[in-house]
Amino acid sequence: MDRRKFIKNGGLGGAALMGGAWASSCKDDPQEMENKTKSLSAPMVIATWDVPNATAKAYEVLEGEGSALDAVEQGVMVEEADVNNQSVGKGGRPDRDGHVTLDACIMDKDSRCGAVVYLKDVVHAVSVARKVMEETPHVLLAGEGARKFALEMGFPEENLLTEKSRQEWLEWKKTSKYEPVINIENHDTIGMLAIDSNGDIAGACTTSGMAYKMAGRVGDSPIIGAGLFVDNEIGGATATGMGEEVVRTVGSFLIVELMRQGKSPQEACEEGVRRIIAKKENYRDIQIGFIAVNKAGETGAYCIHPGFSYRKFSERGHENIPAPSYLQS
Numbered sequence: 153m154d155r156r157k158f159i160k161n162g163g164l165g166g167a168a169l170m171g172g173a174w175a176s177s178c179k180d181d182p183q184e185m186e187n188k189t190k191s192l193s194a195p196m197v198i199a200t201w202d203v204p205n206a207t208a209k210a211y212e213v214l215e216g217e218g219s220a221l222d223a224v225e226q227g228v229m230v231e232e233a234d235v236n237n238q239s240v241g242k243g244g245r246p247d248r249d250g251h252v253t254l255d256a257c258i259m260d261k262d263s264r265c266g267a268v269v270y271l272k273d274v275v276h277a278v279s280v281a282r283k284v285m286e287e288t289p290h291v292l293l294a295g296e297g298a299r300k301f302a303l304e305m306g307f308p309e310e311n312l313l314t315e316k317s318r319q320e321w322l323e324w325k326k327t328s329k330y331e332p333v334i335n336i337e338n339h340d341t342i343g344m345l346a347i348d349s350n351g352d353i354a355g356a357c358t359t360s361g362m363a364y365k366m367a368g369r370v371g372d373s374p375i376i377g378a379g380l381f382v383d384n385e386i387g388g389a390t391a392t393g394m395g396e397e398v399v400r401t402v403g404s405f406l407i408v409e410l411m412r413q414g415k416s417p418q419e420a421c422e423e424g425v426r427r428i429i430a431k432k433e434n435y436r437d438i439q440i441g442f443i444a445v446n447k448a449g450e451t452g453a454y455c456i457h458p459g460f461s462y463r464k465f466s467e468r469g470h471e472n473i474p475a476p477s478y479l480q481s
């Protein structure tokens with residue numbers, strides 16, 4: 153069978169060869185790998201939702217020859233500091249008891265990772281996650297321990313509950329209805345993936361979680377493999393939406409593994425969403441969005457309901473790209 157037919161019959165596109173077979177074909181030869189990665193479309197960055205300020209910041213870091221790790225950290229910090237983004241960092245919507253609690257993680261080119269869950273009183277959860285990765289022998293710190301560690305590391309202590317989020321919470325308490333509002337409640341949890349000019353990949357994900365969640369609830373965003381996964385030989389993926397479903401399918405890890413097996417980022421994201429749908433009878437009641445990038449700099453995104461998009465900044469420009477969806481309306 154000639155190569156073209158093989159690719160067609162096997163359902164493999166060029167991306168598949170680049171992202172999967174390509175990576176494994178040259179992984180035994182580091183020099184070959186390095187030459188190839190340098191010629192790819194790096195640097196570039198993508199992030200869940202339409203977050204131009206965050207991707208612009210990350211791209212600025214990448215253009216200055218900064219690492220993908222620095223880019224994703226500084227990129228998502230923009231959203232953490234933005235009080236108008238009520239899904240992340242300061243100004244995030246609180247849990248049902250009125251406490252803002254943050255979840256975040258970060259993962260680098262060497263598969264090092266760090267995370268915090270149920271973090272109170274510190275705006276930049278992603279930076280605390282990075283400190284966990286760099287300054288401790290651990291991957292994940294939770295709650296009071298995470299907070300104590302952050303303060304010891306010199307992070308300022310701040311009240312994260314803004315008056316706007318407090319007023320909305322008081323309003324919510326009148327009915328205490330606990331249901332996700334598709335593309336509204338979830339909007340703007342930020343997952344970001346970047347490739348730097350060395351061709352190295354890193355990712356970060358940060359959120360205040362589902363609005364009015366039970367105290368102590370943690371979603372997918374800080375869970376390595378669920379809300380975020382990076383394998384520098386293959387690519388990265390990150391998620392937004394109803395975290396419980398992403399955890400159940402280990403969504404981001406699944407997508408990277410599918411790319412390793414030869415799927416394009418787009419095909420892999422579609423399969424990730426389909427897995428969730430297959431296990432969830434009332435999938436129409438929830439939104440899930442995945443984005444992914446492979447080592448060749450190709451990207452993909454998919455979601456259940458229309459309305460999810462992702463931001464991409466590369467040498468080709470800065471665009472907001474609507475993700476195709478499983479349901480059409």
Ligand code: SD4
Nearest residue numbers: 338341361371392393395
């Ligand atoms: C969570 N996945 O805590 C997060 C929520 C989210 O956009 O993505 N919001 O389940």
